[in-house]
Amino acid sequence: MARGVGVSQGFSLKDQLFNAESLRDLAEEYGRGIDGFDADEFHTDVVAGLQGRELMERLEWIADCVQARLSDHFPTMADQLESAMPPPLDPTLADDDFGRFIHAVPGILAVRHGLEDHRERSLNLLYEATQRFSMEFYIRPFLNRWPEETFQRLHQWAEDENYHVRRLVSEGTRPKLPWAKKVDIDLLSPLPLLDKLYGDPTRYVTRSVANHLNDISKTEPDVVTDRLKRWQAKAQQAPKELGWMTRHALRTAVKSGHEGALALLGFHADAPVTLSQLTIKSDQVAIGGALEFELALATQSEADVAVMVDYEMRFFRPNGRGGKKIFKLKQSVVPAGGQLVLQKRHLLKGNATTFKLHPGPHSLAVQINGRQLGEISFDVISPS
16 A cells, blocks of 8 residues: 555664654544544553554554544444544645555544444445545455445445545455455456546546556456457547556556457557577576577568567476566567567576576577567576
């Protein structure tokens, strides 16, 4: 959920988000908004409990400390939470206004105390809260417990005047929302909601729609390409914005070489292109070194040919199963009747986090518009 936060050595996201200063702001909001809320006592107690808790644990702890000072009667608790909310995020903006993590508390308490017996009041609370901080995590338990009723709300919210509410409709129903718990709804059931949202004037919403489609494309790429074609035909979004959305939504499908996704972006599998050259600088590369290669693409076409050039590294594994990973190289054109020459220096990292290199026979395959045109072998050796 955190956006735009740089990470450096020694950086602590949990300390940046939840500290004495940020919790003083929260304490003062509750003190101003709720009769009898002792802001100083709350601040002392909540700060004392931060140590030793990780980021999400800190959120739960903050909610514990708030809850202890509110009514046990959930409708009254919800009223108190709403009375302590800061002003909504600026509705005139269009992006990059995510809010503050300290304002996630209403969502946590709505799930804890309103999910079973106070569904409608809880959804009302989430509606107000998401205008201060995204309730994308906290709408998901309601989707699982009350799918029909929650979808009814989401269809209303998809047309709301506040773009944070509209974004929640897409982001909260994403099948692979980062950090979030799984939703049990059918993968394709949110598509009618996305049909309402893809023409949105704000990038904050359209980015969520594109990310949602990218999630779906990991298992149903044909559904995604068909939907994007439908949206193109309806012309309810500016062509430039829909073009951006299409590229963003199809990034996983393109990387996997899905022909329909590539064709939608203008890269056709049957493009009249040949691999006229593929060479490597050395057929032995040490772990920690770099594989340097050059390739040339040629065409006899009388027109320029659009190409999406990727390469697939095929790794040796001692268990014999092997492994592979596709890397992006370049989006370009092969000039009419001519050729395109590309070079690449690929670092063979010895400490990669996603896979481990082993000495042994490897290969590199060139992929053009999702179609593999050639392969070359090399040996990976231990560092000297």
